[in-house]
Amino acid sequence: DIEMTQSPYTLSASVGDRVTITCRASQRLTGWLAWYQQKPGKAPNLLIYKASTLESGVPSRFSGSGSGTDFTLTISSLQPDDFATYYCQQYNNHPFTFGQGTKLEI
Amino acid sequence: QVHLVQSGAEVKKPGASVKVSCKASGYTFTSYGINWVRQAPGQGLEWMGCIDGRGNTYFTQRFQGRVTLTTDTSTSAAYMELRSLRSDDTALYYCARDRQCNSPGDYWGQGTLVTVSS
Numbered sequence: 001d002i003e004m005t006q007s008p009y010t011l012s013a014s015v016g017d018r019v020t021i022t023c024r025a026s027q028r029l030t031g032w033l034a035w036y037q038q039k040p041g042k043a044p045n046l047l048i049y050k051a052s053t054l055e056s057g058v059p060s061r062f063s064g065s066g067s068g069t070d071f072t073l074t075i076s077s078l079q080p081d082d083f084a085t086y087y088c089q090q091y092n093n094h095p096f097t098f099g100q101g102t103k104l105e106i
Numbered sequence: 107q108v109h110l111v112q113s114g115a116e117v118k119k120p121g122a123s124v125k126v127s128c129k130a131s132g133y134t135f136t137s138y139g140i141n142w143v144r145q146a147p148g149q150g151l152e153w154m155g156c157i158d159g160r161g162n163t164y165f166t167q168r169f170q171g172r173v174t175l176t177t178d179t180s181t182s183a184a185y186m187e188l189r190s191l192r193s194d195d196t197a198l199y200y201c202a203r204d205r206q207c208n209s210p211g212d213y214w215g216q217g218t219l220v221t222v223s224s
Binding site for chain 2: 001034036038043044045046049055087089091094095096097098099100101
């Protein structure tokens with residue numbers, strides 16, 4: 001199975017900050033990586049797929065990049081609504097696997 | 107619009123089985139797959155498996171043999187049955203639509219809480 005490792009585990013930031021979350025895969029991915037946002041008590045919401053393609057309706061302050069084994073999610077200017085937990089997921093091979101999550105706190 | 111509506115919360119005893127349903131609407135059911143993802147209290151997301159529009163299934167090995175994924179195309183519903191329940195199976199179980207078990211989940215159900223307790 002491909003293991004996904006996110007860092008940091010927790011991130012403290014302020015409104016207006018630029019933040020970056022990293023996801024590292026234990027094997028090379030051919031770009032099949034997604035990022036999700038999850039708020040307490042809610043289902044995850046797909047933000048980015050294919051490493052850098054923004055899902056329809058997702059604000060442009062979110063962006064994704066990376067290739068091979070190293071990927072990043074960047075939020076260019078944090079808004080109050082962005083404080084949540086973020087997960088990466090590889091869908092390169094079955095079984096699909098998630099990172100352990102990054103909690104973005106005020 | 108796409109909707110996935112899951113069945114209600116369940117309380118089960120250790121050793122029992124649970125079957126969670128996921129009723130889809132707003133799209134051609136057989137053109138997409140359904141993933142099952144669970145989340146233990148306070149923990150992260152765990153992908154369990156997926157069933158595609160042709161009925162092919164894919165699993166995380168730790169669930170293989172203990173979980174069955176099925177669909178009923180006549181009602182556009184997907185089902186996840188988990189057997190031999192243990193206390194560490196207590197979690198929120200989500201269904202999520204994807205392309206054909208080869209893409210991320212773009213629409214998710216609201217989640218079904220399964221509590222395993224004696």
